[in-house]
Amino acid sequence: MVFTKQSRIPVTILTGYLGAGKTTLLNRILTEKHNKKIAVIVNEYGEVGIDNQLVVDSEEEIVEMNNGCICCTVRGDLIKILRTLHFSMEQGHVHFDQVIIETTGLADPAPVAQTFFVDEILSEVFEVDSIVTVVDSKHITKHLDKKDEAQEQIAFADVIVFNKQDLINADEIKQLEARVSQMNPTAKRLYAENCQINLQEILNIHTFNVDHKLNVNPHFLDGHHHHHHDDRVSSVAFTEERPLDMSKVDRWMSYLVQEKGEDLLRYKGILNVAGMQERIVFQGLHMLFTGRPDKKWKEGEKRKTELVFIGRNLDKDELEKQFNACIVS
């Protein structure tokens, strides 16, 4: 089949720093009625995939990529996945008219977008529609100060969703806006709580503009990727079938946020807690953390805890000892 420009499949690259609200937005897209069939590719930084378990059940095609960061080690996988999806569609096995790629919070979106220009087959079939960057309005300033991936995510955005408006006041919003404007004066801005936005503002909007990206990074189309992650940032993951004692987990977390909150960029998981019929979904970002009951464990389902920490200077042995102490023996 020869694809003309008009019939290319739009791709939305959903980016934003750790914990900004990308999965929250993805879930809105997947639950809202829009008469579109969407193929979703979810990439996570930790070796244990939590996001795929937090994405709502839906009929859409969802592909996970957990074995590295999409912008570095797994770009080859991304190309394979997209080619396979397209082939399956041509064979009539799946149908989709839109692709959404949720990157890890530590990804530079540029090389992900670049993939669609440097790979000949993909460039014929797919078209980058826009890079949508979700911003955690409360924590972003801290991340921008550290000069990490958060800057690239904002500089490359076509749309910026200033999320978590409930956590900041009007003055802080103004200051944040001014700072972001210096980095990216042209992106469309949206303001939201829990990513409650009109989806027409972000899907199928044809805002991706190569000239703009070349202005931001003159090497955008070179095919080389020089992005280096901060070496101090790593992830530690735990998987455990024995149930946990919730009060011990609570005490552990209170201790961790007090002692290491600054360095704990993101921690999240599904917990198997003694005496609970429901999975406990655990979400943490720096000093903020919540644990709440979610779906019931299914009949016959293997109950297990999967927990991931992403942070600076993590001490794996110490975390492991503390985690093990929460297991009901």
Ligand SMILES: Nc1nc2c(ncn2[C@@H]2O[C@H](COP(=O)(O)OP(=O)(O)OP(=O)(O)O)[C@@H](O)[C@H]2O)c(=O)[nH]1
């Ligand atoms: N207070 C508040 N919390 C929010 C808002 N939006 C999302 N959250 C919470 O922030 C946490 C992180 O949200 P996610 O959607 O998982 O963020 P993410 O960007 O997918 O996170 P990673 O994939 O780990 O980078 C969750 O506990 C959300 O419920 C908001 O507008 N206000």
